[in-house]
Amino acid sequence: MxxxxxxxxxxxxxxxxxxxxxxxxxxxxxxxxxxxxxxxxxxxxxxxxNSAARALAGAPSNVVGLTLHRPAKTLGVEPFFMELVSGLEAELSTHSYALLLQMVSGSDQEIAVYQRWWSDRSVDGVLVCDVRDGDPRIEALTRMGLPAVVIGPPAASGTLASIWSDDGVSLVEAVEYLAALGHRRIARVGGLPELSHTAIRTQTFTRLAEQLQLQTVTVCTDYTGEDGARATRRLLSSPQRPTALIYDNDIMAIAGLAVAAEMGLTVPADLSIIAWDDSPICRLVHPPLTALTRDISAYGTHAARLLLAAIDGKPVTDVHDEPAHLSPRGSTAAPPADAQPSRQAPRRRATRQAA
Amino acid sequence: MxxxxxxxxxxxxxxxxxxxxxxxxxxxxxxxxxxxxxxxxxxxxxxxxNSAARALAGAPSNVVGLTLHRPAKTLGVEPFFMELVSGLEAELSTHSYALLLQMVSGSDQEIAVYQRWWSDRSVDGVLVCDVRDGDPRIEALTRMGLPAVVIGPPAASGTLASIWSDDGVSLVEAVEYLAALGHRRIARVGGLPELSHTAIRTQTFTRLAEQLQLQTVTVCTDYTGEDGARATRRLLSSPQRPTALIYDNDIMAIAGLAVAAEMGLTVPADLSIIAWDDSPICRLVHPPLTALTRDISAYGTHAARLLLAAIDGKPVTDVHDEPAHLSPRGSTAAPPADAQPSRQAPRRRATRQAA
DNA sequence: TCTGGGCACTTACTCGGTTCAGTAAGGAAA
DNA sequence: TTTCCTTACTGAACCGAGTAAGTGCCCAGA
Missing domain, CATH: 1.10.260.40 (lambda repressor-like DNA-binding domains)
Structure with missing residues (x-):
């Protein structure tokens, strides 16, 4: 019994x-x-x-932790995290490791969770997402000595090992593709501006604009479809309406597609749209979205592998995963021949940052 | 230190x-x-x-467990689970309970996980999703004495307490709405046929067809957008093409919308579409989808509350949550005046079950 | 023959809590 | 005053593992 x-x-x-x-x-x-x-x-x-007895005796727990900071509302729609998690699970389960998932509402709480986990030995290591520049978690983890792997740009990961796919390269691919089609006014609907990978995308975008002599603008959002729709409306109402839009996730791209239809614009004839990340939904909408495709699940698998090595005490270095590549589909085409300033009721110009 | x-x-x-x-x-x-x-x-x-020490001494762990059986591919796109989880977390965290999440690949493994959790005392109770008729987990949990709450129809939950919103009521609302608009040929793209709630929806749908003198058909899928698209193509190619489609989740409804466009049908003029569950994406596509809306997050909150009561040893009974209600939007309208058998190339008739 | 060393295994203590049995002190009743 | 009970606390066992230190044994070498 x-x-x-x-x-x-x-x-x-x-x-x-x-x-x-x-x-x-x-x-x-x-x-x-x-x-x-x-x-x-x-x-x-x-x-x-018995895992409790093992943990108490100081043995490894065979658990890795992942904290998620984004608002629940975003998580519910963002395929990214669930795909990442399924990739993590795939690697972890083959090594009899479990994944402990915890939602948090701020960096302070997140660090407190790490501390509890580590002093309980209820995890052997953690994965860190959504890093910001000067993220306090990096320093806290380093100080604690809790094995950790950053899923994000190495520049922001301090001495912790990191894994990431070069967003700069991917952005170049997308913009050069649009430029080759003849687009000269390209706008980007970005994610949370404080996240390091958003900053990298924005910088690359600005640099490219100069190199290729493009008119560009970046508007920041909170990744939700609503905010993406708002940003799209503003951009498409500006006097010098862009002929192409790049979205930092697929949910916003789909929202943008709806806004375009609502404003009487045909995609791709009047407006080209590119989504960053390529969940199955991108193929399901009409027209199917041109997207920057990457294997998020594999990304998770590699992150897990790196963390397990770090837990084993093996030397680990920053890993560059395959960058996202463009999957051209029906939402992109050459700009309209008469790509002139819009005749619609002019509103205030889009600014570089937005709520 | x-x-x-x-x-x-x-x-x-x-x-x-x-x-x-x-x-x-x-x-x-x-x-x-x-x-x-x-x-x-x-x-x-x-x-x-220290939680390990507490667990070892037999004290409650203040953790509840949730196992997810669906393929990772589905989870990545299904907003349902993440919304449910965020609702669970909301209630649990106010009682200092954590949520332990584990992906599994079968009922056997799931029961093994329950056993390990319970004999480790690493959870105080569990939540059970996606019940089937004669689900072996119900009997196993009852035998173990592990406090559990079933998120699903009470008929399938044995002596365990259950929480659920009456899908029958919701389906009636949706079908009567379509019938009132004048639709007589309505098809349903259902979920996994072995799940109890799918069975209930199918039964209700069949019963309604008789009562309201409708021509109906149900096609089963695995909840993925791809499978939903396939089912839609088949249904719309049948000689007696339906004028309205009801989908068991929103992902498939969006896929159906794309298929309609691809086949040259205008929604809602040629075809009405209703989605079950109403994630933000439903409002973002064009036209916005008429959907059966329920507060999944609240559903999770109530489930958590019920489980905590069960853990406390309080008497718990089956709870009926608010059923999903229809949110009419742009994807439904009266059927075309010439709602005749389709002129398109006839294919084989849709059957009651599909891969 | 005695010593030393290594192997194979046992003993005993550790982790950090919970909980039961025991005890001393104080107050009320006999 | 003695007895009994309650309250408030202490001490120690216990949960189930890991592990350092200790023990006995066998064998090789002097």
Missing amino acids: KRPTIADVAKAAGVSKGAVSYALNGQPGVSDTTRRRILAAAETLGFRA | KRPTIADVAKAAGVSKGAVSYALNGQPGVSDTTRRRILAAAETLGFRA
């Missing part, structure tokens, strides 16, 4: 608790024949070590 | 470890003045009980 303990295995194998512990953990101190006998006894009894 | 233990608090307050434990857990055995002194000492030291 009750679950067998290490003492039961010891009795069954005719040895002491200590011997069982050594045998099960593959440590020296027992002969091969005894080890086999112990393992057999453990097997027949269906023994599985 | 090191985290304070109960012994440190005891020393600071000048009492024994036992007294501290009683004081912190609100148990009798210490005077009010001593209790206050102990609490103050714990506060200044920043004491937080």
Whole structure:
């Protein structure tokens, strides 16, 4: 009825608790024949070590933690995280590691969670998402000595190992594609401006504008479809209406598609749209969205692999994953021949930042 | 540097470890003045009980578990689960409970996870989703004595408490709305046929068809957009093409919208579409989708509340949450005046079940 | 023959809580 | 005053693992 303990295995194998512990953990101190006998006894009894007891004794917990800071509203729609999680799980489960997920509402709380986890030894390491410049979590984790891997640009990850796909390269690919189609006025609907990867995208975009002699503008949002729609409306109402829009996630791109239709613009004839990240929905809308595709699940798998190495104490370095590549679909085409300032009721000019 | 233990608090307050434990857990055995002194000492030291030690000593873990069985691919796009989780978290966190999430690949594995959790005392209770008729998990949980709440129809939950919103009522509302608009040929793109709530929807739909003298058909899918698109194509290619489609989730409805456009049908003029569940995306597509709206987050909150009561040993009964109600939007209208058999290339008739 | 060393295993203590049994002090009843 | 009970606390066992230190044994070498 009750679950067998290490003492039961010891009795069954005719040895002491200590011997069982050594045998099960593959440590020296027992002969091969005894080890086999112990393992057999453990097997027949269906023994599985009690995780609380292991944690208390300071053994690794075989759990890695992930905290999510974004508002629940965003998470509900963002395919990114669930795909990342499924990739993480894939790698972790093959190593008998579990993933502990915790929603938080701020950096302070997040650091407190890390501290509790680490002093409880309820996780062996953590994954860090959505880094900002000068993110306090990086320093806190380094100080604690909690193994961690940053999913984000290495520049912002301090001495922690990081994994990331170069957003700059991807943005160049998207913009050069639009420029080759003949677009000269390109706007970008960006994500949260304080996130490091948003900053990198914005910088690259600005630099490209100079190089390619484009008129560009970036508007920042909170990643929700509503905010993406608002930003789109403002951009499309500006006197020098852009002929192409690049969105920092796919949800906003879909929202933008709807706004275009609502304003009587045909995609791609009047307006080209590119989505960053390519969930199945991008292929389902009409027209299907040209998107920057990356294998988020694989990204998660690689992140997990890196973290497990760090937990093992192996030397780890920053890893560059494959950058997102453009999947051209029906939402992009050459700009309209008469790409002139819009005739619509002019509103105030879009600014570089927005709520 | 090191985290304070109960012994440190005891020393600071000048009492024994036992007294501290009683004081912190609100148990009798210490005077009010001593209790206050102990609490103050714990506060200044920043004491937080080590969860592994508590679990080992058999104390409640203040964690509830949730296993998810659906393929990762589905989870990545399904807003339902993330919304449910955010609602769960909202209630749990106010009671200092955490949520342990585990992806599984089958009922057997799921039951094994429950067993490990319960004998480890790493959860105090679990939430059960996606019940099937004769679901082995129900019996296993009952036998184990692990507190559990079923998120699903009470008919399938055995003696376990359940929470659910009556899908039958909602389906009636949707179908009567379509019938009132004049639709006579209505098809439904359902979810996984083995899930109990799918069965209930299908039964209700069939019954309604008789009552209202409608021509109906249900096609089952795996909830993915791809499968929804496939089902839509088949239904719209049938000789007696339906004039309205009801989808069991919003992802498939959006996919259906794209298929309609691809086949040259205008929504809602040629075809009406209703989505079950109403994530923000439904409002973002064009036309915005008429949807069966329910507050999934609140649903989660109520489920958590019920489970906490069950864990407390309070008597719990099945709870009926508010059913989903129709939010009419732009994707539904009266059927075309010439609602005749389609002139398109006839294919084989849609069957009741599909891959 | 005695010593030393290594192997194989046991013993005992540790982690940080909970909880039961025991005890001293104080008050009320006999 | 003695007895008994309650209150308020202490001490120690216990949960189930890990692990350092200790023990006995066998064998090799002097």
